Structure formats: C-alpha cells, structure tokens
Amino acid sequence: MSLRDAQRGLGALLELDIQIDRRRQQIAALDPGTTLAARYKVSKPQADTLRAEANTLAAVQKDAELTLAGIDAKVKAANDKLYSGKVTSPRELEDLQAGIDALGRQKATLEDELLVHMEAAATADTAAKAAELDVAKITRAYRTLKDTNTKREAELLAEIKSMEPMRKPLVAMITDKAILKQYELIRERKGGAGASFMTWDRTCTACGMMVNGTTVNAVTDGLVLATCEHCSRILLPG
Ligand SMILES: [Zn+2]
Numbered sequence: 001m002s003l004r005d006a007q008r009g010l011g012a013l014l015e016l017d018i019q020i021d022r023r024r025q026q027i028a029a030l031d032p033g034t035t036l037a038a039r040y041k042v043s044k045p046q047a048d049t050l051r052a053e054a055n056t057l058a059a060v061q062k063d064a065e066l067t068l069a070g071i072d073a074k075v076k077a078a079n080d081k082l083y084s085g086k087v088t089s090p091r092e093l094e095d096l097q098a099g100i101d102a103l104g105r106q107k108a109t110l111e112d113e114l115l116v117h118m119e120a121a122a123t124a125d126t127a128a129k130a131a132e133l134d135v136a137k138i139t140r141a142y143r144t145l146k147d148t149n150t151k152r153e154a155e156l157l158a159e160i161k162s163m164e165p166m167r168k169p170l171v172a173m174i175t176d177k178a179i180l181k182q183y184e185l186i187r188e189r190k191g192g193a194g195a196s197f198m199t200w201d202r203t204c205t206a207c208g209m210m211v212n213g214t215t216v217n218a219v220t221d222g223l224v225l226a227t228c229e230h231c232s233r234i235l236l237p238g
Contacts, residue, residue, distance in 0.1 A: 047132050
C-alpha cells in the first residue's frame with residue numbers, strides 16, 4: 001500500500017471526523033444560560049426586597065384603617081349616649097360634645113394620613129409586581145433555553161451515534177496502522193481533527209496558516225507523510 005493510498009484513506013476518515021467534531025462543537029457551544037442565571041441572581045432578591053417593603057406598607061395601611069374604624073366606633077358610641085336621653089346634666093352633655101369634636105379632629109388627621117399610606121402601599125405594590133414579573137420572565141426564558149438545548153443536544157448526540165460506526169470500515173481501509181495511530185494520537189491530543197487538508201493556495205484548513213514550500217512538496221509528492229509545521233496535524237492533499 002502506497003503512502004498515497006494511506007492519504008486517501010485518511011482523507012475519507014477525516015471527512016467523517018470533521019462531521020462528528022462539528023456536532024461535538026455545536027454541543028459545546030450551546031448556551032448554558034449563564035447570562036439568564038446571573039440576571040436571576042440579581043433580580044430575585046431585588047423582587048423579594050420590594051415585596052417585603054410592599055407588605056410592610058400594606059400592614060401600615062391596614063393599621064391606619066383599623067385605628068380609623070376605632071375612632072368611628074367611639075364617635076358612634078358618644079353620639080348614641082348624647083342622644084339617648086339618659087344623660088341630662090348640662091355639664092356632662094357639654095363634655096360629651098367636646099369629646100365628639102375632639103374625635104372628629106383626630107379622625108380628619110388620620111384620614112389624611114391614611115391617604116398617604118394608601119398611596120405609598122399602592123406604589124410599592126406596583127414596583128414589587130413589576131419586579132416579580134421580570135423574575136417570572138427570566139425563569140421562563142431559562143426553562144425554554146434549557147428545554148431547547150436538551151432537545152438539540154439529544155439530536156446532535158443521536159447524529160454522532162449514527163456516524164461513529166461509519167468510522168470502522170474507513171479505519172479498516174487504512175492498512176498503514178502507524179499512520180492511523182499517529183492520526184488518532186493527534187486527534188486525542190488536539191481534541192479534534194488529527195489531520196488537515198491543504199488547500200490549493202497552500203493553507204492548512206485546520207489552523208488556517210500558510211504551509212512552507214518543503215512541506216507543500218511533501219504533501220503533493222506523497223513520498224513522506226507531511227505534517228503542518230504550525231498545528232502538527234497530518235497534511236493531506238485537498
Ligand atoms: Zn495546521
């Protein structure tokens with residue numbers, strides 16, 4: 001078997017390995033969702049803080065409403081007593097009326113305060129809801145991304161699995177096992193292509209570098225096995 005035959009056999013194997021490697025690279029390049037995870041890490045505690053603030057302000061509003069309801073009850077009780085006919089002493093009636101007036105002033109102040117509390121609680125609730133919506137969007141996007149990636153990875157793995165048995169007959173065709181061993185060794189070391197085609201303009205397709213004249217001759221003559229002086233891969237005529 002001539003070196004030329006070995007080059008041809010290796011070329012066929014390389015074509016297949018390029019297809020397999022391309023799929024492996026596609027798997028490695030799948031977006032792991034780091035950006036979304038980082039956004040979640042910032043947005044979630046922010047949303048939690050805003051929700052806690054909104055809850056506090058809602059509680060303040062509730063307290064103000066209860067206080068106001070208490071005043072209303074006191075006013076009602078005083079009025080009931082005033083008009084019950086049971087209190088007849090003018091002094092006592094005067095005191096009752098003065099008490100009702102005082103409660104009325106207190107109520108007016110509390111109503112003003114309640115309006116402020118209600119506005120603050122509503123604003124805080126709107127802010128918390130917006131932040132929670134943002135977190136929900138990020139979570140959804142992350143899940144969609146993961147689902148899509150899982151599906152794509154499974155597809156690519158299935159393709160690789162169907163391609164790998166095709167290597168066997170191609171490997172069998174290369175009778176020069178030393179060349180084959182060298183190819184597999186480079187493949188293992190480089191984590192990818194073990195050989196490379198040299199283009200018509202003397203470029204190594206794997207590393208993109210220009211091959212020097214002596215190597216070019218070695219590749220085209222097919223008398224010795226040439227390797228790229230830049231990336232050390234076996235160079236094959238393109
Ligand atoms: Zn190279």
